[in-house]
Amino acid sequence: MKQAYLDTILLIERLHRQFMEVVKAELDRLGIEDINNVQSLILSHIGEEELTVGELTYRGYYQGSNVSYNIKKMVENGYLMQERSTHDRRTVRVRVSEKGKTICDTVTALYDRHVEQLSNGPIDEESIETVNVNLQRLERFWAHDLAYGPRPSTDIAGSAA
Numbered sequence: 001m002k003q004a005y006l007d008t009i010l011l012i013e014r015l016h017r018q019f020m021e022v023v024k025a026e027l028d029r030l031g032i033e034d035i036n037n038v039q040s041l042i043l044s045h046i047g048e049e050e051l052t053v054g055e056l057t058y059r060g061y062y063q064g065s066n067v068s069y070n071i072k073k074m075v076e077n078g079y080l081m082q083e084r085s086t087h088d089r090r091t092v093r094v095r096v097s098e099k100g101k102t103i104c105d106t107v108t109a110l111y112d113r114h115v116e117q118l119s120n121g122p123i124d125e126e127s128i129e130t131v132n133v134n135l136q137r138l139e140r141f142w143a144h145d146l147a148y149g150p151r152p153s154t155d156i157a158g159s160a161a
Contacts, residue, residue: 008138026110034077035103038062039070043079043100044107050095052085079103 023037035043045060057067071094074080079100085091096104119125144151 012135023107023110026106030106032103032106035074035079038066039074039079040103040107042067042070043074043096043103046080046094046096046100047104048096050093052091052093056094074100 020037020041023040027033027035027037027040042056042060042062046056051059053067053071056062056071060067062070071080071082075082075094077099078097080094081097082092082094085093118128
């Protein structure tokens with residue numbers, strides 16, 4: 001079990017890095033140089049919504065300081081628009097600009113292309129859904145560990161009385 005668990009953690013890390021490289025390669029292929037892969041995915045996660053930096057950090061699981069830096073760069077490059085909340089002047093809300101929407105469309109097209117390729121090839125939908133269910137279980141396990149500390153060994157095995 002330990003080796004399988006460690007292999008899963010390493011695979012998650014590698015997959016994330018590799019996917020980020022895929023996004024970077026797509027931007028490079030299209031000649032888009034004033035935005036990076038992380039920023040592109042942030043735009044994609046904002047989509048049509050208007051969010052605070054805190055909401056974006058929570059939803060996208062980005063590091064807080066990196067989100068602030070990336071938002072600043074995207075505002076400077078015209079991909080995001082920001083404005084102070086009328087109710088709480090300390091809060092800044094961001095939304096995707098027209099220029100940013102082209103990046104959202106690029107990311108969506110990448111996803112669509114991948115879905116089409118996957119549906120005709122190596123991984124079927126049921127297999128992906130099974131992976132997702134198990135990753136969600138792992139996510140809940142880690143969230144519980146963060147919130148409440150380690151579970152007694154008997155709880156993990158499900159044999160506690």
